[in-house]
Amino acid sequence: MATAWDPQQYLRFTDHRTRPAQDLIARIPLQAPGQIIDLGCGPGLSTRALKARWPQAQVSGLDNDLAMLASARVSDPAGDYSPADAGVWRPGPEVDLLFSNAVLHWLDNHAALLPALLRALRPGAVLAVQVPGNHAAPSHTLLQETAASRSRWQAALAPVLRPDPVADPADYHRWLAPFASGLDVWESTYIQVLTGEDPVLEWVRSTLLRVVQAVLLTLPDGAAEAAAFEAAYAARLRGAYPRQADGSTLFPFRRVFMVAVRC
Numbered sequence: 001m002a003t004a005w006d007p008q009q010y011l012r013f014t015d016h017r018t019r020p021a022q023d024l025i026a027r028i029p030l031q032a033p034g035q036i037i038d039l040g041c042g043p044g045l046s047t048r049a050l051k052a053r054w055p056q057a058q059v060s061g062l063d064n065d066l067a068m069l070a071s072a073r074v075s076d077p078a079g080d081y082s083p084a085d086a087g088v089w090r091p092g093p094e095v096d097l098l099f100s101n102a103v104l105h106w107l108d109n110h111a112a113l114l115p116a117l118l119r120a121l122r123p124g125a126v127l128a129v130q131v132p133g134n135h136a137a138p139s140h141t142l143l144q145e146t147a148a149s150r151s152r153w154q155a156a157l158a159p160v161l162r163p164d165p166v167a168d169p170a171d172y173h174r175w176l177a178p179f180a181s182g183l184d185v186w187e188s189t190y191i192q193v194l195t196g197e198d199p200v201l202e203w204v205r206s207t208l209l210r211v212v213q214a215v216l217l218t219l220p221d222g223a224a225e226a227a228a229f230e231a232a233y234a235a236r237l238r239g240a241y242p243r244q245a246d247g248s249t250l251f252p253f254r255r256v257f258m259v260a261v262r263c
């Protein structure tokens with residue numbers, strides 16, 4: 001699904017968005033990979049984390065959003081960034097590390113997708129993936145609840161409000177184990193401390209809400225519909241993620257990680 005990303009909005013929470021990429025990198029059992037692919041590189045945060053860890057490697061970023069690729073090239077003019085769709089692209093035998101941080105939850109059927117990516121690697125190469133596992137969190141459920149609060153929103157948004165694409169960690173283990181000589185799967189919930197006005201709304205504005213707003217803007221009087229939806233969703237988020245006495249807002253965020261060595 002095309003999301004029409006906004007790189008500047010995405011980069012507002014750089015530290016929180018880079019941390020899981022670094023935690024994933026820390027568990028990759030490769031000393032000197034020659035060729036690394038950052039699948040769904042976005043504006044290049046994860047690509048730069050990979051380059052910092054393995055400065056000698058050839059790191060290439062792939063993404064299906066041209067605005068994200070343009071943003072990555074601005075901050076890393078010498079970098080190698082190209083368009084590709086993670087749903088169909090597969091690595092060749094030259095790839096030592098296939099890395100994908102916060103991308104594959106935009107694609108369905110992980111039971112087929114994850115093993116297909118691992119199986120395409122040559123023996124000894126590594127697949128390292130992180131996906132948000134927060135479909136049951138208020139940030140998601142309140143979006144569904146807001147959509148359900150008006151029948152025209154519900155009808156318009158039905159195609160983009162997908163069922164949870166992310167499985168349990170144990171499922172990923174079962175799916176990948178037949179093709180792995182080493183496998184490490186885990187989950188972490190980060191208690192993210194955000195600041196400012198409506199920070200959870202601002203967080204999802206570059207991801208989930210962007211998809212929803214794009215649809216609402218196509219309705220008759222779309223700008224008013226989008227504004228009304230945002231106000232109703234923001235009010236719900238304020239209740240679920242109250243501001244702390246010190247002015248900050250806690251936004252727990254669960255993520256699922258996997259590192260597999262191709263056998």
Ligand SMILES: C[S@@+](CC[C@H](N)C(=O)[O-])C[C@H]1O[C@@H](n2cnc3c(N)ncnc32)[C@H](O)[C@@H]1O
Binds near residue numbers: 021039043062065
């Ligand atoms: C949340 S950003 C993550 C960017 C980067 N990996 C990082 O860690 O900061 C998700 C990225 O996945 C990309 N993406 C979503 N679906 C994709 C697909 N089917 N093929 C390639 N990229 C995709 C989006 O364009 C976006 O840049």
